[in-house]
Amino acid sequence: MHEFSVAPLVEVGDSETLTDAVYARSLSEPDTTVLAVRERDGWRDVGYGELAGTVLAVARGLLAEGVRAGDRVVVLGPTSLDWVVADLAVLSVGAVTVPVYPTASAEQVRAVLADAEPVACFADPNALPRLDDALGTELVWRLGESFAELASSGEAVCADEVGNRRARVRADDAATIVYTSGTTGEPKGCVLTHRNILAASGNVVALLPELFGWRGRQPTTLLFLPLAHVYGRVVLYGCLGAATRTGLVGNAADLVSELPAFRPTFLVGVPYVLEKIRKAVPDESAVPALLGGRLTHMICGGASLDASTLRFFTRAGLTVLGAYGLTETASTATMSAPTANLPGAAGRPVPGTTIAIGDDGEILVRGPQVSPGYWPDHGTGQEWVPTGDLGVLQDGYLRITGRRKEIIVTSGGKNVAPSLLEDRLRLHPLVANCMVVGEGRPYVSALVTVDPVALRNWAGTAEVDPADPRLLAEIATAVDEANALVSRAESIRRFRVVAGDFTVERGQLTPSLRLRRMVIEKDFAAEIEQLYAS
Structure with a gap:
């Protein structure tokens, strides 16, 4: 090997945690800008002092609501100041953040809740109508909107209690459980510690x-x-x-x-x-x-x-x-x-x-x-x-x-790494995404989706038939460039332009935009069969 x-x-001490920097700098340099949020009239800067003050108020509210060390709390929403505050507040009381993508389906949310068994959830207000039934926990707070309510209930909790909770957290304690299904399979909760x-x-x-x-x-x-x-x-x-x-x-x-x-x-x-x-x-x-x-x-x-x-x-x-x-x-x-x-x-x-x-x-x-x-x-x-x-x-x-x-083995026994071909294909301005297929088949083929904005710039309209000869000829040049990277046995022999694009919402991409090959193969089974029909 x-x-x-x-x-x-850098080596992490046994008592170090993810909240230390914000609280320490809020005392030593409270006015130093650390975050910036987009508002209607421009960017608003947030200093360490303001951030720590908001986090402390929400953390006191979590204690008032009975959140204990080791409890899991879901945070569901897009990247935002409210997300950061919720995360830091959860960690401040020794609890564990369970992040969920705002694009997650109701079924995915139910699977995470069933496995993590959270005691509460912070959720983006825009996602609640779609996911309300799936969330189902007793405590569901609206990201941002519920902070004032939590701060109010937290007034009954001594601020020192948050400090006491933080002091008991160790570097090897769980900080978050990140659910990852990769490109196949059921989601698994990966535990990551403060360390x-x-x-x-x-x-x-x-x-x-x-x-x-x-x-x-x-x-x-x-x-x-x-x-x-x-x-x-x-x-x-x-x-x-x-x-x-x-x-x-x-x-x-x-x-x-x-x-x-x-x-x-x-x-x-x-x-x-x-x-x-x-x-x-x-x-x-x-x-x-x-x-x-x-x-x-x-x-x-x-x-x-x-x-x-x-x-x-x-x-x-x-x-x-x-x-x-x-x-x-x-x-x-x-x-x-x-x-x-x-x-x-x-x-x-x-x-x-x-x-x-x-x-x-x-x-x-x-x-x-x-x-x-x-x-x-x-x-x-x-x-x-x-x-x-x-x-x-x-x-x-x-x-x-x-x-x-992801290695494809053709019926001739040739091993093909699809990502090499796919990465080159995606460089063409018209190609939004693509997936190489050919497992157990006599040759390699590809499904290709088209970028509508680039298509409009190229053709003057986004309404172009996927079988349009001009479009196919243009995509063929991209295929030829990709094939130049590999041997003939590994090259793409046929391709099909398919309508629409691969999306996270339809389960064809992971949230980090990797192809879910099994889902795409199922969704486009008929198109794939046509690539090998003659």
């Missing part, structure tokens, strides 16, 4: 002084990742601890329009977002102005970034840092740094982490950020976490080569 380790830059998240966020911040110590001034970023995803939470807690002015964006679709005015110094995202920016601004010379003129670095995690997209942003004067992780590693396993950035790689192990490649090529992770297990039968830690991903180590740099479970 080939492995590579990096020594820690897990602090080790992940603290070591990344220490690794990247170019981002978090921006030219001697306060760094700024826009957080548009969903806080129901651990990636967003780790970014949040890293920024809270590093006094980064963090603008909260509840809808990723609003990101591009907010960038010029907010003027972030760095961004953290996923390849899908960077590819959307590239499609929106085909001329790299226009990128700096679009991004606000101060942005120097972008962290890109979640999947491999195509080499041409990387070159595009490099020519625009930006440094793109690859990263890799999964829920079970608090979203951090490897990270590039400005001084150690190999194009196309996902970086080296985050400080404190060991990466290994098993005999079968699977990536294994060990470190203080590794989850102790799944709810409710979690233990005290795992030696190695199998990721399900395939990769290679080169001088300590990790390259992702595919997913074990």
Whole structure:
């Protein structure tokens, strides 16, 4: 087994918790801006003092309502100040946050509630009409709107009691249970401790002084990742601890329009977002102005970034840092740094982490950020976490080569990594998404969805028949470019443009926008059969 380790830059003490930074800085620097929220007339800054005061008031309310240490409390809603307050308040009383995506179906919510058995729920008011029956817990508070009510009931609780609760929380206590179903299967509740998240966020911040110590001034970023995803939470807690002015964006679709005015110094995202920016601004010379003129670095995690997209942003004067992780590693396993950035790689192990490649090529992770297990039968830690991903180590740099479970084996016995073809196909401006198929088939094919905005710009209308010869010819050029990356036996022989797009709401994508292949194969079974009909 080939492995590579990096020594820690930050070690978490046994009594450290995720709420420490906010409360400590509220005393030492109450007026320092830490969050920013979009209001009708612009961005409103929130200092450590205001944030801690609101959190303390809500935490007292939770105690008044009987929330105890170890209890689970659901937080369901988009990225917002209210989400952050609810999360910090839950953690302040020693309880455990159970995040749920606002796009979750009623069935998914019921499954989480049945497994986690929460005592209460904070829910986005906009989601309540759709999910009211599914929530069903006795205590359902409306995110933001119920804070005043909780603060009022909490007046009967001494403020020192929250401090007493916080003092009893230990680093190895559960902080959150993140439900992840991946691309198949029933949701599993991954337990992450205060230590897990602090080790992940603290070591990344220490690794990247170019981002978090921006030219001697306060760094700024826009957080548009969903806080129901651990990636967003780790970014949040890293920024809270590093006094980064963090603008909260509840809808990723609003990101591009907010960038010029907010003027972030760095961004953290996923390849899908960077590819959307590239499609929106085909001329790299226009990128700096679009991004606000101060942005120097972008962290890109979640999947491999195509080499041409990387070159595009490099020519625009930006440094793109690859990263890799999964829920079970608090979203951090490897990270590039400005001084150690190999194009196309996902970086080296985050400080404190060991990466290994098993005999079968699977990536294994060990470190203080590794989850102790799944709810409710979690233990005290795992030696190695199998990721399900395939990769290679080169001088300590990790390259992702595919997913074990996603490898397609054709009837001729050829192993095909679909993500390589899919990532290249998605670079075409007209391609919104795609999925390669061919398990047990004589050749590889693909389902392709079209971006309606790009289609309108290209054809003058979004109402184009999926079988239109001009459209098929244009998509064929993208297929040819993807096929140039692989052997003929691995290449896409046929494709089908399908109406609509793959969506989270229809269960075809995970909340982190990964393909749920089994669902898509079922939904488009007839179209797939036609690809092999002759």
